[in-house]
Amino acid sequence: MCKSFTRHVSLSSGLLRSFNKISGLVVAVARKRVQDTANNYGFMQLNKSFVSADDVAKRAGVSRSAVSRTFTPGASVSEETRQRVMEAAQALGYHVNQLARGLMRSESGIVCLVVSEMDTPYRARLVRALTHELQTAGKIAMLINTDRSDGSVDTALRQTLHYRADASILLSGLPDKAITRLCLNSGQRIVLINRDDDIEGPFRINLDDGQAARVAVSAFLRAGCRHLAFANSDVGTPSLMARERGFIAAAAEFGLEVRVVRHGNTVYESGRKIAQTLFTEAVWPDAVFCVNDLMAFGLMDGARYDFGLNIPEDLCIVGFDDIEQSSWTSYNLTTFSQPVDEIVKSSVAWLQSDATAGRVRSANLHAPLIWRKTIRNKL
Amino acid sequence: MCKSFTRHVSLSSGLLRSFNKISGLVVAVARKRVQDTANNYGFMQLNKSFVSADDVAKRAGVSRSAVSRTFTPGASVSEETRQRVMEAAQALGYHVNQLARGLMRSESGIVCLVVSEMDTPYRARLVRALTHELQTAGKIAMLINTDRSDGSVDTALRQTLHYRADASILLSGLPDKAITRLCLNSGQRIVLINRDDDIEGPFRINLDDGQAARVAVSAFLRAGCRHLAFANSDVGTPSLMARERGFIAAAAEFGLEVRVVRHGNTVYESGRKIAQTLFTEAVWPDAVFCVNDLMAFGLMDGARYDFGLNIPEDLCIVGFDDIEQSSWTSYNLTTFSQPVDEIVKSSVAWLQSDATAGRVRSANLHAPLIWRKTIRNKL
DNA sequence: GAAACTTTTGCACACGCTTGCAAAAAAGCG
């Protein structure tokens, strides 16, 4: 309200400003007094709501440009004024307003992570690694949760436009092509992780799912398994379907059929359900490739506790992701490892690469098999 | 570079703008051509890098204020102009620049989540729920990872100032008091989740750890346990220490001593290690309160696979957090449930509450015990 | 149809910052 008051006083900009600051100061002191009446914070209250470069300039006795240059790497400032500015900034608790800076420069430094079900172990790990890497690259992550159903990815991408994000990284869902193009036209860069599609423009990171599936088949065969099954979710994500196709194809090369069961999401419960399906049929599988570790755990628990099977003696299992729980002794799951570090590094590297170069369009990474205890050595 | 060129052409603002737009268009087309030479995107290239309210105004034949008011809820615009504006905005792909809006209004709509080890199941769940709730409240979450060691929380809080966040929610770590005060003075609101401290100003959410510990003790006693142990990490987080103190005190009321073991972080491995410590001693505990579910799993696996114990016959266990894995059959852990929904709701509600009211300072929530299978019924 | 009132609209300034430009200061040089 003191703001609106200063509005219709017609003074020179300088006078108005200092008046504004003084009245702001009064408010701050008053507010503080309510909170801790006992203490005497007289000195600390010198900063108003948010300290601006103007304030620092005034205190250091230099122009605002000097302040700006002090905080702009590579700008021309003499060592002396830089010192003075830094000192004043320190005293006042000044921080460059990135919002305003982003307004002038074309980049905001913001990168949006678009992700649903982010408490899934694999996703959580990815988000952690991404935020870390982005931070060390001088960027900051905005997290957009697309859990709710209403065309959420598109809404999310629109959000990224609101905040003028430099880039968006999609860990889940696929946007409408029109929206994608809108983002690209707005100068935004887009990274798709494990969600292959045919849109031109985004950087796509994928794993060699087919290759992994082949490795799984030969591992099962070496263990003497003959009845292969594949546990998938029924959402039909491209990378999951690629694993399924690869597995079936590789098995076919050895003249084996694959019992495919698809159910629900890629979660523990689904694996559990699939175990019930598989082991109430006439012929039981002796090897199951689970499209994801969580489903593998559900399947293992189902096999063990509902049907009394021993793993790996009666049943061999392979998962995918190598989440932390896979190394827990209760599961000790043989699984394919998501190269999280590589994914993250290549994403951020691409974001920082020269926009005009535009050579690289995608990365294909390898997921190595981590051997633990859910595939027996021999028959 | 075409930008820098327009800079030293001295034209009227209007002309300069349209020139800028045209040259931007040329660049966009050129860039696009490289990508998909086959297609003809002639029409779609009409939008330059980022569409501004000016562009929309020009196209709709109204003033820029009209555009602004159209996108400002509760502003005075006639239905007719609103229509025209919306139409133009749609056609051009206009999105309000929240950065600029945040510059004018005092609030940016940004809320920072400060968190380390965010791939921990409990933290991940909290982050997911928080981002969701913030979004439905019209705010957006910025994620700040404080994994690296260098005074990271303080650095993080400084980051939140850079982006003029309206608020920060701390899920891990505790900031220096000076920094906290700086944030508060800058008009930022702070929420501390499960990290009690004595700073005046932030909103603090805590659980009744002492009460939970008492419940655990009586549950163990009812099961006939007599040798109580407490598995803690050695980082000394306040809430963890509160659980420890509460457990010891409650046991003391029944004349029982507690064997306390502290080790490492609150992770699986630490629980595993603690099992090795406990079961290589002369007298074995028959009940262990683990400060967190992850440690409980490690301890269970250690007890089962390293020492051949049966749970709950030989050993009763209680955890804390009720993460998803606790309900998996391999563990089936009896544990205290973090009231994530309540935590999230009360945080966001406080953020939206009137700043000047300032009545509420903290919330104390209840963590109910979820009964599963790691405490036996009777002796 | 004029007066009184309400709604809508455009102008212009402000938000906090960057940056090109030209003037001022400092440094180098013969």
Added chain:
DNA sequence: CGCTTTTTTGCAAGCGTGTGCAAAAGTTTC
């Protein structure tokens, strides 16, 4: 010391938005 070259500095315009104010347009009332 004067001249040239380099570095530093302040000015002012601009980024894209919100909003008070007053003028314009529309509406009601008598």
